Amino acid sequence: MRKRVGPRRKSRIEREGGGLALSETWRAWVAENALRDVSRDDLRATLEAHGVPRVVADREIDFVLGSPLFVGARRVANRAKRYELLTRLCRETARLGPAGGTITRRSSLSWEEFLDRYYATGIPVVLTDTFDTWPLLAHWSPASLKARAGDADVEVVTGRDGDPACDAHHAKLSRTMRFGDLCDRITVAGSTNDFYMIANNLATQRPAISALLEDVRAPHPLLDEWRDGECAFLWVGPAGTVTPLHHDTSNVLICQVFGRKRIRLYRRFEVALTDELHDAVYSPIDAEHPDFEAFPAYAAMDPIEVDLSPGEALFVPIGCFHHVRALEPSINLTFTGFRAPNRFIWYFPGGLR
Numbered sequence: 001m002r003k004r005v006g007p008r009r010k011s012r013i014e015r016e017g018g019g020l021a022l023s024e025t026w027r028a029w030v031a032e033n034a035l036r037d038v039s040r041d042d043l044r045a046t047l048e049a050h051g052v053p054r055v056v057a058d059r060e061i062d063f064v065l066g067s068p069l070f071v072g073a074r075r076v077a078n079r080a081k082r083y084e085l086l087t088r089l090c091r092e093t094a095r096l097g098p099a100g101g102t103i104t105r106r107s108s109l110s111w112e113e114f115l116d117r118y119y120a121t122g123i124p125v126v127l128t129d130t131f132d133t134w135p136l137l138a139h140w141s142p143a144s145l146k147a148r149a150g151d152a153d154v155e156v157v158t159g160r161d162g163d164p165a166c167d168a169h170h171a172k173l174s175r176t177m178r179f180g181d182l183c184d185r186i187t188v189a190g191s192t193n194d195f196y197m198i199a200n201n202l203a204t205q206r207p208a209i210s211a212l213l214e215d216v217r218a219p220h221p222l223l224d225e226w227r228d229g230e231c232a233f234l235w236v237g238p239a240g241t242v243t244p245l246h247h248d249t250s251n252v253l254i255c256q257v258f259g260r261k262r263i264r265l266y267r268r269f270e271v272a273l274t275d276e277l278h279d280a281v282y283s284p285i286d287a288e289h290p291d292f293e294a295f296p297a298y299a300a301m302d303p304i305e306v307d308l309s310p311g312e313a314l315f316v317p318i319g320c321f322h323h324v325r326a327l328e329p330s331i332n333l334t335f336t337g338f339r340a341p342n343r344f345i346w347y348f349p350g351g352l353r
Contacts, residue, residue, distance in 0.1 A: 020053065022060045030064045035077040083271060090269040091302065103265070103306045103314070107132075111221045111339055114315075119251065119340055122268050122317035124304070130255050131311040136215035138311065140257045140331055142183035145212070145236075150180025152208035155201040160241075161194045167243060168279035170200045179209065182236060186329045191240030198243075199233035199334060209234065216333065222253065224337040231337035235330070243324040245273070245283040249347055250336045252316045256308035259330035264288075264303045268319035272297035277350030287323035318344055 022030070030043055040061060047057040064070055095101075107129040118125045131138045155174040160166035166173055182197060189195075203209045210229050219225060239259070247268075254263070264287050266273060275297075276284050285295050292299045307327070308314055316322055336342055 020056045022047075022052065022056075026052075027060065027064055030061060031070055031073065034061075034065060034070070035073060087269050087271055088300075090267070091300070094267065095302065101302050101304050103304055105312075109221070114222055115340060118315055119317070119338065122319065124265055124317060124320060125315050126306060126308070127253075127313040127315070128311070130313045133220050134216045134218055137255070137257050137333075140215070142187050142236075142258070142329065142331070145331070146180040146183040149208045149212060150178065150183065152179045152206055153177070154179045154182060154197060154203045154206065154209065156182055156195055156197045157201065158195045160196060161192070165279065165282070167198065167200075167246070168282055170198060174201060179203075186236060186238040189238040192238055193240050193242050196235070196237035196241045198235055198237075202229065203234045203236075204229035204232055222338060223335055224339055227335065227337055231335060233334045235332040235334065237326055237330060239326050239328045239330070241326040241330070243322075245285050245287045245321055245323045246281045247273075247319055247321045248316065249281070249318065250342045250344060251318045251338055253313050253335040253338075254308070254316060255313040255333045255335070256310055257331040257333055258310055259326060259328035260310075261308050261330055261332070262305065262325045262327055263308065263314060263316075264305050264323040265314075265316065266301060266303055266321040268317060268321075270301050270321065271349075272301075273321045274349035280348055280350040282350075283321060288325070318342075318347060 026047070030047075033043060034040075043061055044054065044057045047060070048054055052060075103124050103126050105126040105128050107127065109125070109127060114125075117123065153176050156177055157166060157170045157173045158175045159173050163169055163173060182195075185195070197203060204213060206229075212234070213227060213229075213232055216227055216232065224231070245264075273283055273285070278284060285291075285298055287303065290298050306314065
């Protein structure tokens with residue numbers, strides 16, 4: 001009869017882990033999760049689940065947490081956590097106000113009050129009297145713009161439905177077409193996001209289109225006297241066009257000229273929205289159908305939703321993430337030429353890695 005072999009005695013190398021060590025990738029994982037306050041027991045359990053012997057896991061955790069580099073990182077992480085606490089404080093106190101999750105609508109707003117109450121504080125506001133200053137805009141429509149500038153060639157982003165990052169890839173997707181053809185197409189296309197003339201198409205820098213800006217030459221209480229294609233932008237598209245969640249690099253006034261748009265806007269203290277940005281300013285979060293499991297911080301946020309009708313304008317402060325959907329065929333003008341400094345070229349949190 002064959003002799004039964006008993007349990008093999010472990011060698012010293014196996015008992016103590018010998019020369020086994022985590023890769024730099026796993027050490028970075030330990031450091032990052034420890035900075036996120038994951039417990040030592042949970043760190044060890046994950047390592048063991050990936051085949052790391054307990055003695056090696058304990059030794060490597062000790063090595064990482066005892067590193068002077070980790071001590072310095074802990075100081076930086078604690079500073080970030082203080083900002084997170086401040087964000088939570090701002091969010092919870094904002095809920096106490098009578099306006100809550102709404103945007104104030106104002107008319108006859110002077111520059112001094114706008115600067116003090118909204119521009120300097122980064123608070124959005126809807127202006128309800130845009131056509132009072134620029135009455136000619138009330139006559140803008142796809143048909144009227146076709147009659148005035150229909151023969152002009154313009155760039156239009158096409159094939160948007162086939163590219164989730166279509167706004168970031170606008171240069172690759174842009175195609176030339178007659179402006180009149182675009183005006184006709186947006187009225188018969190139904191609801192689609194497949195084509196859209198956006199600000200990055202720079203239509204207002206073409207002479208035939210820039211001539212339309214004569215209709216906004218009248219003095220405006222909030223904007224510089226001179227408005228041209230470098231600070232005024234034209235958007236023309238069908239119902240269903242979407243500008244995904246993003247932030248701008250300047251303060252913007254979105255004027256709704258024709259049709260209606262729905263805008264979801266987030267207060268600029270929501271710093272977590274700057275995580276994992278692509279192409280510098282775009283969030284990976286689908287604002288209409290958010291994945292709370294993938295982006296748990298989003299669940300605590302309070303987006304503000306506002307529908308803009310013709311004659312209304314929304315002030316979007318720099319740093320406020322927003323998502324835009326056209327509810328109808330739409331024409332918009334956006335302006336950045338305010339009567340106060342509006343160059344914040346250093347504000348690119350998406351560039352931090």
